[in-house]
Amino acid sequence: MGCTALIVIDMINTYEHEDADVLVDSVRASLPGVDAVLRRARADDSPVIYVNDNFGRWRSHRGEIVQAALAGRHSELVEPIAPDEDSLFVVKARHSAFFETPLAYLLGQLGAERVVLCGQVTEQCVLYSALDAYIRHLDVVVAADAVAHIDPDLAEAALRMMERNMGADIRLSHKISFDAPSTRRPGHARPGHAEPDRDAPAIPGDATPGPGP
Template sequence: MTDTALIVIDMLNTYEHEDADALVPSVRDALPFLQDLLKKARGASVPVIYVNDNFGQWRSHHGELVQAALAGRHPELVDPIVPDDDSLFVVKARHSIFYETPLNYLLGQLGVQHLVLCGQVTEQCILYSALDAHIRHFDVTIAPQAVAHIDPDLADAALRMMETNMSTILVPADNLAFDQNQ
């Protein structure tokens, strides 16, 4: 049993929001690294947990969110990372993966102490989630290539802040490995 989980943040996205045009190129760049992390985690039987905004629909069924994202402006950014049957799913309403969600309880039930965060947006949801994980005493790792941003300068600053102030470990995506003894 592993104490690590891969957390995929907000990748089920319709890309029908004001920042979408600035975000999409970074998502395209991050997508192959994210796919690789998913493959590695699944291959090592590490829990994969998707935590996603609800598009204001307030539905808890992840299938509806997947379908909405696939029907959005960029299904090619969603289709390669759609949750498989073993993936877990948590709906969130705001920036942090922990805010008003059952994620903390789920992680406790799984015995998870180490979170690998990936997804979008580095300078928003990733940053706030890393902070909330830190104050809950989780170890956090991020592969900078597997997180997408709207503003590259703010994303770089957010990664530095997470590393310096929150003890987040930044690991190149190619060097990040999941094993049963983590």
């Protein structure tokens, strides 16, 4: 039985890009969820993999990326969820965590069959990473309260797409188990395979229960 890996997407951020001012409030709302899912993964000794943009600095490595974010204008959004010594780190250049990165190989080496996604941006990097995980026959879980968005309407639509089209399990961080087995048969989609988490807000910060993301 394969393990579950937590993938933290683009949370080590300098917030110097053009969408930063729109994004930061959603990131702030997502921090408790990110922290919770990190604690759960670490408590279960599950692999924690940070996959992060290199800010266009092609000679950057993990230490430089983390230090640049901690020295940035919103270090308070980085410090609480910064990688520890046991965390793995993959640098990406495009939206998907898998595109031209060693992530798929790393997951294979770890024996991971299921991934839990959190981070930013729901309607961009999280969505594309979920699709790339799905087409690689990985079970996908998205922590609904641990993802941050720029556009709330697109974020809600992205969560619904991940659930319906990729068979992703969308649920709150405190309801995610890292010892759950993988159940997808390779090559077979499972849209709507699990009972949706009806308590999960459609997007972080939306406290109104809805019909599920």
